Amino acid sequence: MKQYAIRRILQIIPTIIGVSIVLFGVFAMAPGNFVDSKQTISDARKAELKEKFGLDKPVHERYFIWAKNTIQGDLGMSTQHQQPVTTVMNRYMWNSFIIAAIVLVLSWTIAIFVGVYSAIRQYSFFDGIITFLVFALMSLPSFFIGLLAIKFFAVDMKWAPVGGMYTTGSNATGMAKVWDLVQHMWLPVSVLTALSVGGLTRYFRTSMLEVVRQDYIRTARAKGVKPSTVIFKHALRNALLPAITLLGMEIPALFSGAMITEQVFNWPGIGKINLAALQSRDYFLLMGFTMFLAALTLVGNFVSDMLYRIADPRVRMK
Amino acid sequence: MANNLVEFRNLRTNFYTSGGVVKAVNDVSFAIKEGETLCVVGESGCGKSVTAMSLMRLVSPPGKTEGGQILYNGEDLLTLKERQMRHIRGNEIAMIFQEPMTSLNPVFKIGQQISEPLIIHKGMTKKEAKKRSIELIELVGIPRAAQIFDSYPHELSGGMRQRIMIAIALSCDPKLLIADEPTTALDVTIQAQILDLMRNIKSEFKTAIMLITHDLGVVAEMADHVVVMYAGKVIEEAPVHELFRNPKHPYTQGLLRAKPIINQRQSRLYTIPGQVPNPVSLGNNCYFNDRCEHCMSICVDKQPPLNTYENRHKAACWLYEKGGEA
The missing domain is CATH 3.40.50.300 (P-loop containing nucleotide triphosphate hydrolases)
Structure with missing residues (x-):
């Protein structure tokens, strides 16, 4: 187990180098840059700025400068924000994280219960309604359902603010601040949960349906085990095994932010910042953030592999 | 008669x-x-x-x-x-099935699966159930019973698994x-x-x-x-x-x-x-x-x-x- 873990960690290193080369190449070779896009400055000043930021050097040279700084923990300056990339990321990422974490817990809990229930009552009225709702939610685009929710709950019913994270100009502290946050948060959280719960429910329903037909479930019932124990002890543990892979992939999603939903709800999250960085060719912010996500993806994979070993005795090493 | x-x-x-x-x-x-x-x-x-x-x-x-x-x-x-x-x-009334390879739950230890009916029907504690389970494993002719108790189904052959099924049925x-x-x-x-x-x-x-x-x-x-x-x-x-x-x-x-x-x-x-x-x-x-x-x-x-x-x-x-x- 330990040996396997070390081997997997060592495998991450070449992968991450490869990822950084590809990413840097793509971003650096995309046409345009943040100096050329500013039309008010003179050509002489542009050349001066390019020299200052190293944009006049060839791509491979720039890569090595970037890589050397990154290893030392310096991700560079965001040209758009005029601040170090790490500061910018740190400021916005947690705003996205708080929403993503709540959505993750909510959508997984709902999906497990609803999926299991509609599997054990397959083709019942309840199952039919759930299947309909799931497909309805899965087929709606996020900007549409987000705007619809704002129109209905925020504008018409006035149950929630239209957007933002805190009330503008408010300097509340302590519980009052938390309450303000909750009021701003529940609508985007609901929308994002609704969007992600559909696919997950479908996933757990299918997984459960497969497991309840297995011979060992029949064995458990023939032993005189209670139906609820059969489902939640004998079946669920097996049905959740394939979901571990999915859970690993949720780790980067926790930090990546929801670009479109954040835009719709005017939420100061990292997804929105990333989109803006892409538009203004803010290379260092783009590189820093994308590399961070790539690293998290690799970590997620590693974690799910490890969890798999713990949860499934058949995968465990002798 | x-x-x-x-x-x-x-x-x-x-x-x-x-x-x-x-x-x-x-x-x-x-x-x-x-x-x-x-x-x-x-x-x-x-x-x-x-x-x-x-x-x-x-x-x-x-x-x-x-x-x-x-x-x-x-x-x-x-x-x-x-x-x-x-x-x-x-x-x-206990039952054993045709397919020993798939009749045991892959994520639970053999011991847990034999103990389960003992705990449900005989009201045994975990400790008593373990003792009885090991006796049962011996009864159906599997050596090293204590070790088998802590094994998982995939570590056993088909014949052994069917013996375990019989042990569960007889428990x-x-x-x-x-x-x-x-x-x-x-x-x-x-x-x-x-x-x-x-x-x-x-x-x-x-x-x-x-x-x-x-x-x-x-x-x-x-x-x-x-x-x-x-x-x-x-x-x-x-x-x-x-x-x-x-x-x-x-x-x-x-x-x-x-x-x-x-x-x-x-x-x-x-x-x-x-x-x-x-x-x-x-x-x-x-x-x-x-x-x-x-x-x-x-x-x-x-x-x-x-x-x-x-x-x-x-x-x-x-x-x-x-x-x-x-």
């Missing part, structure tokens, strides 16, 4: 499929005596397993047990509440052990070992066994009494010696002729012509009529009743009836 432990009376279990209603168990009556081994034989799909699952009340939709009675110690199991039935399952000293083709998925040497084990259990604990099989060799070795099923009906029933010496129903005769005999070279084994009829479209006739070499006009028009003849021999065939001569 021993008392009846289980008595099926006119049991009917139907499956509602898109093609129509399948009468998987169609008016089946027979009894299992205390301490007796009763073999149920027949081709695939003739209702053997469904009869056993009906007894456990584990027939799942689209199947439904819709008629008759199953008396266990004089009490009709079909009218019991689900909670009372759970107390009988795994405790008084609460059941009155009846249902074995649904327990040796079909195992190779011949392991088959013999498992059958030996079951015979020992029977003589040691006086457990009645309902053995479902399509292997007549197994029947000859194990059975006291034999029930032959065809297309959801009992067509013949007799003590094992009587049945092998004097099979009455042409189907049973065909089955016995189709059995290979050691030291007799035959270029081709006998087969019963035709196929099992489609269970959806059965009429009021002898279901075997289109495959039977003695088929008479009455066989196509009327269903033969299951009548009792000498030596506790029952058969449902017009050949032995007055009506058949007419």
Whole structure:
């Protein structure tokens, strides 16, 4: 187990180098840059700025400068924000994280219960309604359902603010601040949960349906085990095994932010910042953030592999 | 003479499929005596397993047990509440299955799976259940029991897993052990070992066994009494010696002729012509009529009743009836 873990960690290193080369190449070779896009400055000043930021050097040279700084923990300056990339990321990422974490817990809990229930009552009225709702939610685009929710709950019913994270100009502290946050948060959280719960429910329903037909479930019932124990002890543990892979992939999603939903709800999250960085060719912010996500993806994979070993005795090493 | 432990009376279990209603168990009556081994034989799909699952009340939709009675110690199991039935399952009536490779839960240790019925039915603590489980593992002939207790199913061979299934079934000293083709998925040497084990259990604990099989060799070795099923009906029933010496129903005769005999070279084994009829479209006739070499006009028009003849021999065939001569 330990040996396997070390081997997997060592495998991450070449992968991450490869990822950084590809990413840097793509971003650096995309046409345009943040100096050329500013039309008010003179050509002489542009050349001066390019020299200052190293944009006049060839791509491979720039890569090595970037890589050397990154290893030392310096991700560079965001040209758009005029601040170090790490500061910018740190400021916005947690705003996205708080929403993503709540959505993750909510959508997984709902999906497990609803999926299991509609599997054990397959083709019942309840199952039919759930299947309909799931497909309805899965087929709606996020900007549409987000705007619809704002129109209905925020504008018409006035149950929630239209957007933002805190009330503008408010300097509340302590519980009052938390309450303000909750009021701003529940609508985007609901929308994002609704969007992600559909696919997950479908996933757990299918997984459960497969497991309840297995011979060992029949064995458990023939032993005189209670139906609820059969489902939640004998079946669920097996049905959740394939979901571990999915859970690993949720780790980067926790930090990546929801670009479109954040835009719709005017939420100061990292997804929105990333989109803006892409538009203004803010290379260092783009590189820093994308590399961070790539690293998290690799970590997620590693974690799910490890969890798999713990949860499934058949995968465990002798 | 021993008392009846289980008595099926006119049991009917139907499956509602898109093609129509399948009468998987169609008016089946027979009894299992205390301490007796009763073999149920027949081709695939003739209702053997469904009869056993009906007894456990584990027939799942689209199947439904819709008629008759199953008396266990004089009490009709079909009218019991689900909670009372759970107390009988795994405790008084236990079952082992055909597929040992998939019948154990892959994510739980062997020990947990043997302990579970002990904790549920006997109210044992985890510690007591562990002690008893290790004894049970030894009882079914697996060495290093304490080590096996902490193993997972995938670390065991098929024969060992079937032994574990037997250990689970025996854990609460059941009155009846249902074995649904327990040796079909195992190779011949392991088959013999498992059958030996079951015979020992029977003589040691006086457990009645309902053995479902399509292997007549197994029947000859194990059975006291034999029930032959065809297309959801009992067509013949007799003590094992009587049945092998004097099979009455042409189907049973065909089955016995189709059995290979050691030291007799035959270029081709006998087969019963035709196929099992489609269970959806059965009429009021002898279901075997289109495959039977003695088929008479009455066989196509009327269903033969299951009548009792000498030596506790029952058969449902017009050949032995007055009506058949007419």
